[in-house]
Amino acid sequence: MAPNNTSEDQSASFTGRASTGAPELKQWSYHPRPLGPEDIEIEISHSGVCSSDIHAITSTYGPPLDRCCIPGYEIVGKVVAQGHNSRHQIGQLVGVGGVCDACGDCTECHTGFNQMCDKRTMTYNDTYKDGRGGVSYGGYADRVRVNGNYTIRIPAQISPAEATPLLCAGITTYAPLKRYGAGPGKRVGVVGIGGLRHLSIQWASAMQCDEVVAISTSDNKREEAKQLGAAKFINSKNPEEMKAAAMSMDIILCTAYDKNQPWADYLQLVAKNGHFVLLAAPELSFSVPGMVFLMNQVSLVGSLIGGKESMQEMLEFAATHNVRPWIEKMPMSDANAAIKHMMEGRPRYRIVMETEAASRG
Numbered sequence: 605m606a607p608n609n610t611s612e613d614q615s616a617s618f619t620g621r622a623s624t625g626a627p628e629l630k631q632w633s634y635h636p637r638p639l640g641p642e643d644i645e646i647e648i649s650h651s652g653v654c655s656s657d658i659h660a661i662t663s664t665y666g667p668p669l670d671r672c673c674i675p676g677y678e679i680v681g682k683v684v685a686q687g688h689n690s691r692h693q694i695g696q697l698v699g700v701g702g703v704c705d706a707c708g709d710c711t712e713c714h715t716g717f718n719q720m721c722d723k724r725t726m727t728y729n730d731t732y733k734d735g736r737g738g739v740s741y742g743g744y745a746d747r748v749r750v751n752g753n754y755t756i757r758i759p760a761q762i763s764p765a766e767a768t769p770l771l772c773a774g775i776t777t778y779a780p781l782k783r784y785g786a787g788p789g790k791r792v793g794v795v796g797i798g799g800l801r802h803l804s805i806q807w808a809s810a811m812q813c814d815e816v817v818a819i820s821t822s823d824n825k826r827e828e829a830k831q832l833g834a835a836k837f838i839n840s841k842n843p844e845e846m847k848a849a850a851m852s853m854d855i856i857l858c859t860a861y862d863k864n865q866p867w868a869d870y871l872q873l874v875a876k877n878g879h880f881v882l883l884a885a886p887e888l889s890f891s892v893p894g895m896v897f898l899m900n901q902v903s904l905v906g907s908l909i910g911g912k913e914s915m916q917e918m919l920e921f922a923a924t925h926n927v928r929p930w931i932e933k934m935p936m937s938d939a940n941a942a943i944k945h946m947m948e949g950r951p952r953y954r955i956v957m958e959t960e961a962a963s964r965g
């Protein structure tokens with residue numbers, strides 16, 4: 605397939621694993637955009653696999669891909685080149701999350717929500733809005749060039765592999781807990797299984813919330829939830845357990861979505877003035893009972909990753925409070941096996957792919 609970038613640096617060629625619409629990824633090379641004044645070039649050592657990558661390559665939410673897409677927006681690597689206005693150090697370890705560029709000058713950018721900037725560029729399969737043209741390519745590759753202002757420092761206490769999933773799964777769960785006041789005096793519930801939940805439970809425990817409750821449809825998650833730090837477990841299919849927990853949680857993070865989600869039951873668990881936060885996006889519209897919003901002043905809200913300042917704060921918090929994702933490492937040369945493993949829902953809990961640069965350290 606022809607390259608997408610209108611303005612290309614012909615002297616550089618990056619090689620990644622690309623999708624052209626089929627879930628199967630193929631090796632593919634492209635010429636990146638010329639290194640802009642604020643840009644950095646990163647030699648990638650680690651790249652996380654997120655369920656959003658699967659949505660992108662299978663076009664769950666949009667029209668089929670009409671261009672090559674290199675997925676991956678949990679990226680860690682070393683700076684190997686930079687533009688004349690960049691203040692990074694060559695060799696410095698950095699991370700890239702879901703957004704690789706934004707305007708830096710709108711209300712959202714000024715208030716810590718650059719992920720919602722109208723001129724943001726998502727880290728892959730997006731078109732740049734900075735006037736230089738071109739398409740963004742993600743982290744399933746040997747290298748990437750991004751605006752250095754949107755990269756995150758990796759604290760020394762966290763290994764590059766463990767930092768990787770924090771750049772999407774970590775910030776997605778950390779940001780709403782902070783926004784809605786998680787901490788002493790608050791009780792937090794976490795719906796769902798898997799990657800987002802295992803970090804949600806760890807954050808809420810580390811933030812010293814009064815109670816951290818895992819809510820699952822299956823009793824066999826009980827022991828696992830305890831290991832992660834959840835003091836309490838509710839089987840959402842057990843009416844007695846659900847009734848006993850009515851209005852007992854100030855913040856509920858909903859990390860999973862299925863079409864038979866018992867919304868009414870879940871919303872009944874939220875305490876007065878509490879928040880029910882959607883982190884997993886429903887593919888279809890859904891209905892919820894209305895009275896709980898009036899009588900209990902419950903808020904049903906969504907949350908999208910996090911701004912660059914929140915991401916830096918989140919990594920520092922993880923470093924000092926010993927929050928670490930549980931990861932499975934796979935070589936990037938097995939990207940298709942990693943995708944398959946993810947689609948089958950088997951990883952415990954996040955897959956981190958390593959490039960050859962990882963073995964060089």
Ligand SMILES: [Zn+2]
Pocket residue numbers: 654655656772773
């Ligand atoms: Zn993600």
Ligand SMILES: [Zn+2]
Pocket residue numbers: 706707708709710711712713718721722723724
């Ligand atoms: Zn902006």
